[in-house]
Amino acid sequence: MTVTVDELRAFLAEQFPQGERYGTLQSLGDGWAEMVLEVTEEHLRPGGTVSGPAMMGLADVALYAALLSRIGLVPLAVTSNLNINFLRKPVAHTDITARATLLRVGRTMGVGEVLVHSVGMADPVAQATITYAIPRPR
Numbered sequence: 001m002t003v004t005v006d007e008l009r010a011f012l013a014e015q016f017p018q019g020e021r022y023g024t025l026q027s028l029g030d031g032w033a034e035m036v037l038e039v040t041e042e043h044l045r046p047g048g049t050v051s052g053p054a055m056m057g058l059a060d061v062a063l064y065a066a067l068l069s070r071i072g073l074v075p076l077a078v079t080s081n082l083n084i085n086f087l088r089k090p091v092a093h094t095d096i097t098a099r100a101t102l103l104r105v106g107r108t109m110g111v112g113e114v115l116v117h118s119v120g121m122a123d124p125v126a127q128a129t130i131t132y133a134i135p136r137p138r
Helices: 005-015 017-022 052-071
Strands: 024-029 032-037 078-086 096-105 109-118 126-133
Touching: 005 017, 005 024, 005 052, 017 052, 024 052, 032 052, 052 078, 052 096, 052 109, 052 126
Parallel strands: none
Antiparallel strands: 024 032, 032 096, 078 126, 096 109, 109 126
16 A cells, blocks of 8 residues: 555645545555545435435545555546446435445556445445546656
């Protein structure tokens, strides 16, 4: 692992402060990351479910963290594709978690999968496959 959880938290706070709105980094390893989103009224949509954009944001930042655990603190790595499957309704007013795992990292691209869970539910509420473009070193 190239980056520690404390280093990544500091990096995200400095380079991507708006990311806190998408969740908090809980743990990190070589090619994986876990995040949690404390669900509030702003994350809910009519019908009392967590909104799709809230789950997408959590998944995206979680994979960004997993990628940086492998390649180091590269601020210009950006999402180039995100595909998400909403599998079941999350529990309203209950935190959601994301576990991101890298599937492949090359010189210019990283691909990973994220499972999103509603705390207390055994089965995932969403599954995402995300691709990140990695800038070439100068």
